[in-house]
Amino acid sequence: MKSFYITTAIDYVNGSPHLGHAYEKVLTDVIARFRRQMGDKVHFLTGTDEHGQKVQASARKQGVAPQEFVDKTSGEFRALYDRLEVSYDDFIRTTEPRHQQVVRALLQQLFEKGEIYRAEYRGFYSTRQEQFLQEKDRNPDGSWPEIFGEVTEIVEPNYFFKLQKYQAWLVDFLTQNEDWIFPKFRQKQVLEFLKEPLNDLCISRPKERLEWGIPLPFDENYVTYVWFDALVNYYSAVVDKGLWPADYDLIGKDILVPPHAVYWPIMLHACGLPPPKHLLVHGWWLQSGAKMSKSTGQAVNPLELVDQFGVDAFRYFLIREMNVGQDSEFTIEQFMVRYNSELANNLGNLVNRTLNMTTRFAGGAVPAAEANDAPEKDLRDLWIATRDEFVPLCERFQFHTGLERAMAFITATNAYIEKRAPWKLGKSAEPADRALLQTALATMAEALRLAAALIRHVTPATTEKINAALGHPPGPDWRAELEWGAKLAGAKVAPALVLFPRPAESRGQKPEVGGQKSGGGGRS
């Protein structure tokens, strides 16, 4: 059994989870579920990033200890992912001892090898914001914005990691591994970035200014600053499991360069470890719609759609709408279009009419097919083509196209039903008509079962409900579930099932999705 280790970015807990966080985890989950179905032994890691200046400041502002603060906010992220049926195998928190130990061990190792040295760090510091500022924080005229208060240039000793030393190695690695990053064009951006010489990386902060961090093993007056703390989680979580390197690290495009594409592989290389096999870089959900809803006095938080329309509808939308790697617009209108036309009208209604007709015309038991004429054969041929195309699409992360094909098959199944018109056959006592009726009922039930099996990694609960309604306990082998057969003959079906009820909106009213304002573009 092939092992497949996949990670998400860990979320910084200084804030609440939003659409961007949710998307990344759902996308990773869809990949993880797909790989499991394909027979891989999957290890799926997610978690939270919990140290640093901002967390320390937020905790102080709330008058609680940092640990108490991160326990609470980390719990929020985890609760969301549980709600979204994200099937992670491990949830790592950077405040956990198992992580801190590994970070300290790696730092000690690098220090002893001379990869870390002490030097003066120079920068402009805002006392009010308790942070170093960057050149891009300046106003166009060179002054510092008001919110930073007094800004002074300070010089303090810190520890640096010899990043520049490995620049040539990294360029070489990227040149020789053209498919390291998906989508491919992102890799070009990294090489572009590497045309400029790197500086070494400052990896510490003195404890008097930042105490909420992992102490450096070789100087307890300092804590680790950011990179060795955050990035190492992918490794520390599996250090004793023999799973490194990861097959895929999923990240947003905002944290590709420099952290994941430059710092991380170099850090690993300096430690004598291989880089992850691949990075998968996703885009952002743009929400210009948030502005629009403001003008109507009704802001929309996409996460509220989960409660209103169900987890699977939400997951379906995210995966159906986004071309992995690109950006996409999130609007409630588009969500409703997908929900109504694809989930409710096309799939949901197929489920209900199938169950209803089986109950009405066959006493609630799926008959055996008795004929195989052109309509059956055509549908079956389409199924074979759809299935054969679907798996490779998923392997290339083209999940949205896969779902489109699945929907086309469902549409064809609806069309097949019209062609056979079981409601007419049901009125006939002719033996030929009876046989055709049985064939039609068997065929539509089988097609529905197959369609549900196909999209299981995106809509696990829906697939389960459909199987249950069809009286079908799925087997352990997903590929076998995709074979057209007579698995359902004799199965007792449920009389009816409305999976995706049409909302008030479709009757001319806006859905109630008011609430607090949502976040921005979808950072991880």
Added chain:
RNA sequence: GCCAGGGUAGCUCAGUGGUAGAGCAGAGGACUCAUAAGCCUUUGGUCGCCGGUUCAAUCCCGGCCCCUGGCACCA
């Protein structure tokens, strides 16, 4: 400014060196098992602009315009 992505039907997008595609929306029709769902038919586009290569360009090349994002020690 540099780099990248994108600019194709009202909307969201797919696509190919050889008379432009899908879904949704719009129009018409037949049906009634079903979530007033489903099915059939159909309107609709100088494929961002200008040049070039070619028998032929939306697709290749050059230039330009517009939108989005990145340009490091921030995650």
